[in-house]
Amino acid sequence: MLIAQITDAHVAGEGKLFFGRFDTGAALARAVAALNALAPRPDIVLFTGDLADKGTPEEYAYIRRLLAPLEIPLAVVPGNHDRREAMRQSFADNPWLPADGFLHQVIDDYPLRLIGLDTLDEAEFSRGLVCAERLDWLDRQLAADMGRPTIVFMHHPPFLTGIGHMDPINCAGGAALEEVIARYPGVVRVLCGHVHRPVVLGWGGTIASIAPGVAHQLPLDLRAEAPSAFIFEPPAFDLHLWIPGQGLTSHRHLIGDFGPAISYSTNQPI
Ligand SMILES: [Fe+2]
Ligand SMILES: [Fe+2]
Numbered sequence: 001m002l003i004a005q006i007t008d009a010h011v012a013g014e015g016k017l018f019f020g021r022f023d024t025g026a027a028l029a030r031a032v033a034a035l036n037a038l039a040p041r042p043d044i045v046l047f048t049g050d051l052a053d054k055g056t057p058e059e060y061a062y063i064r065r066l067l068a069p070l071e072i073p074l075a076v077v078p079g080n081h082d083r084r085e086a087m088r089q090s091f092a093d094n095p096w097l098p099a100d101g102f103l104h105q106v107i108d109d110y111p112l113r114l115i116g117l118d119t120l121d122e123a124e125f126s127r128g129l130v131c132a133e134r135l136d137w138l139d140r141q142l143a144a145d146m147g148r149p150t151i152v153f154m155h156h157p158p159f160l161t162g163i164g165h166m167d168p169i170n171c172a173g174g175a176a177l178e179e180v181i182a183r184y185p186g187v188v189r190v191l192c193g194h195v196h197r198p199v200v201l202g203w204g205g206t207i208a209s210i211a212p213g214v215a216h217q218l219p220l221d222l223r224a225e226a227p228s229a230f231i232f233e234p235p236a237f238d239l240h241l242w243i244p245g246q247g248l249t250s251h252r253h254l255i256g257d258f259g260p261a262i263s264y265s266t267n268q269p270i
Contacts, residue, residue, distance in 0.1 A: 007193030049079025049155030060090030128156025
């Protein structure tokens with residue numbers, strides 16, 4: 001099974017530029033084209049939040065048009081730039097999103113179980129939240145099928161990254177979530193977004209990772225006083241390959257035109 005993770009598109013309305021200078025809609029279109037060009041094709045794409053920039057119905061209508069060419073099933077969870085009801089209405093035809101409540105989901109159609117956790121707190125501008133109700137929901141889902149390898153995907157990282165301006169706006173309730181995750185050895189990965197940078201760590205008895213954004217990135221700045229900033233490093237997405245007997249093996253795919261691959265003889269050293 002092959003799983004793609006895209007994140008943090010921040011699509012502004014059609015014809016609008018993110019921060020007045022970057023066409024995030026075009027960036028999402030390039031990500032969709034890159035996903036369709038993969039061989040083999042992923043079985044599913046997980047979109048880990050910040051689909052929209054302001055979360056308006058107009059933005060979601062544009063996002064749906066941009067995603068329409070995607071030839072792979074898509075699952076979505078909201079980020080802090082999304083708005084729950086506008087997103088739900090726009091994705092009403094999605095087979096996994098619930099009709100009310102949090103935009104959690106359990107996807108049981110594949111060898112790996114995929115659990116989407118909604119960390120959006122609409123009372124907060126940026127920070128996420130796993131409250132007692134969400135924690136209880138996740139605990140029950142994990143307990144319901146402990147025998148299957150499972151991925152939990154969510155927007156806000158429930159851990160620290162060392163990036164000074166992002167850690168205060170990570171996922172509140174992260175310590176309690178870590179305790180729950182640690183009780184279920186079937187959780188092979190926790191996939192996050194929000195930070196617009198690649199990060200990987202051991203957490204909760206498993207591996208957690210953050211995928212880079214498909215649009216703009218955040219500069220690598222590990223000073224405590226790091227100012228908020230973004231940068232146009234190459235966009236990318238992650239690919240997670242399930243190898244039975246080994247586990248989840250992850251690759252990063254840069255989005256862009258880097259020229260054709262150049263073949264070489266296996267008799268030549270490289
Ligand atoms: Fe974001
Ligand atoms: Fe975010």
